[in-house]
Amino acid sequence: MNPDDLITLTKDLVALNSISGSKNETGAFNENGVAEYIFSYATSHGLPTKYIEVPDGRRCVAVMLPGTSRQTIVIIAHHDTVGVEDYPSGTNPFEVRSDGTFLHGRGVADMKSGIAVALGLLVDLRNEKLKTSILFISSPDEENESAGMRTAVQYLGNLKKKYKFNYIGALNVDSLLEDETQEKTKLAILGGSVGKLLPCVYVEGRSAHVSAPYAGISADFIGSMLVSEIETNPRVGEKPSRNSVVPPPSLLKLSDFKTDYSVEIPLHFFAYFNYLVFETTPREVLQKLKIIAEKSLKKSIEINFSRYLTFQKSVHKPNEHRAWERNARVYTYEEVYETALKNDPYLDQTIHTSTDTYAHLDLREKSAHIVQLVSKIARLQTPFVVLYFAPPYYPSSYNANSPFIKTIKNVLQKYEGTSGFRFTYSGVSEGPEFRILVT
Numbered sequence: 001m002n003p004d005d006l007i008t009l010t011k012d013l014v015a016l017n018s019i020s021g022s023k024n025e026t027g028a029f030n031e032n033g034v035a036e037y038i039f040s041y042a043t044s045h046g047l048p049t050k051y052i053e054v055p056d057g058r059r060c061v062a063v064m065l066p067g068t069s070r071q072t073i074v075i076i077a078h079h080d081t082v083g084v085e086d087y088p089s090g091t092n093p094f095e096v097r098s099d100g101t102f103l104h105g106r107g108v109a110d111m112k113s114g115i116a117v118a119l120g121l122l123v124d125l126r127n128e129k130l131k132t133s134i135l136f137i138s139s140p141d142e143e144n145e146s147a148g149m150r151t152a153v154q155y156l157g158n159l160k161k162k163y164k165f166n167y168i169g170a171l172n173v174d175s176l177l178e179d180e181t182q183e184k185t186k187l188a189i190l191g192g193s194v195g196k197l198l199p200c201v202y203v204e205g206r207s208a209h210v211s212a213p214y215a216g217i218s219a220d221f222i223g224s225m226l227v228s229e230i231e232t233n234p235r236v237g238e239k240p241s242r243n244s245v246v247p248p249p250s251l252l253k254l255s256d257f258k259t260d261y262s263v264e265i266p267l268h269f270f271a272y273f274n275y276l277v278f279e280t281t282p283r284e285v286l287q288k289l290k291i292i293a294e295k296s297l298k299k300s301i302e303i304n305f306s307r308y309l310t311f312q313k314s315v316h317k318p319n320e321h322r323a324w325e326r327n328a329r330v331y332t333y334e335e336v337y338e339t340a341l342k343n344d345p346y347l348d349q350t351i352h353t354s355t356d357t358y359a360h361l362d363l364r365e366k367s368a369h370i371v372q373l374v375s376k377i378a379r380l381q382t383p384f385v386v387l388y389f390a391p392p393y394y395p396s397s398y399n400a401n402s403p404f405i406k407t408i409k410n411v412l413q414k415y416e417g418t419s420g421f422r423f424t425y426s427g428v429s430e431g432p433e434f435r436i437l438v439t
């Protein structure tokens with residue numbers, strides 16, 4: 001397909017507002033408009049096309065170019081975009097403008113031009129006799145919770161089971177990046193990408209009235225100690241290596257469960273962090289955080305105690321025994337769950353029933369409420385900290401030894417002047433979801 005046709009296709013796709021999760025005046029997801037465009041474009045070019053329905057009403061669209069074997073390469077794309085708040089008033093983000101070098105418009109680079117390139121490729125190859133099948137899938141919700149990709153992965157898993165598809169590799173045609181490791185500007189071709197975990201902390205303090213604060217300890221106080229130990233601390237994140245460097249963990253939210261004003265000290269706290277990895281496993285992250293949480297819990301109790309001693313001295317009162325300090329402990333969710341299961345053999349059902357109450361909540365808040373419930377069933381003594389993970393989870397993908405990636409690297413040598421190759425990418429991608437299927 002010639003470049004002008006690709007530009008026209010990109011402009012048509014950008015003209016369709018598909019801001020992630022947004023809806024039109026009839027209440028339908030805007031993203032579905034792009035899925036429908038891709039569907040009719042592909043079918044009008046004689047390509048077998050199918051919708052994959054996402055449970056929330058959005059749609060993925062799959063286009064197949066059948067080869068003569070079960071060997072299949074998957075090309076993945078997403079048809080949602082981020083919002084348009086950053087566009088100056090008076091400009092139309094859905095109208096593509098050219099400045100002579102670049103095209104500007106919401107989603108041009110991320111990633112409607114990628115969809116155009118993939119569709120152009122399918123159209124160009126449709127009359128070739130291919131040994132390997134090519135399956136193109138475009139999904140919604142990439143900029144949010146990856147609802148589309150999660151549905152697509154299940155669909156691909158079913159194809160593998162039913163028709164013995166052999167996925168040899170996946171290409172993600174997402175946004176263009178410059179390869180900053182090169183002196184001259186080159187486009188980066190990336191052979192893998194970073195994984196993302198969302199470690200969370202739930203803290204339960206010990207109840208006290210503000211008139212006698214040393215009778216207990218604030219969950220917010222313990223939590224803030226923990227947050228300050230973790231926030232952007234390179235020692236907590238993955239160690240950089242020659243091939244992979246990830247930014248340190250960052251706090252994304254902290255909150256307590258207080259809904260209105262009260263003079264009780266805060267009892268329930270939760271926080272979660274963005275945590276990027278190439279090689280560290282979730283278990284290793286938990287082990288690392290457990291050590292930090294134990295240190296922080298101990299430190300917050302020590303500070304609380306030393307302030308208590310100072311206060312008692314200043315008012316000439318004797319010190320009282322604070323037996324609750326001995327109860328302070330850090331648990332993983334797994335440990336709390338096992339204990340709770342002994343007290344409630346129908347624990348999973350209890351959790352499911354109670355989650356209906358939290359159905360309206362954000363997934364992170366929902367997770368914190370589940371942890372609170374399970375801790376209660378486990379009858380943990382306060383104060384305590386629970387470490388767990390909440391969605392989203394993106395596995396990492398490090399493919400230095402993959403034959404598929406090695407082949408791509410070799411082919412790219414022909415285009416030495418314009419593109420650079422790296423095995424790792426420190427931005428989050430949906431691509432690694434496919435690793436589960438390929439390996």
Ligand SMILES: [Zn+2]
Binds near residue numbers: 078110111174175
């Ligand atoms: Zn993207």
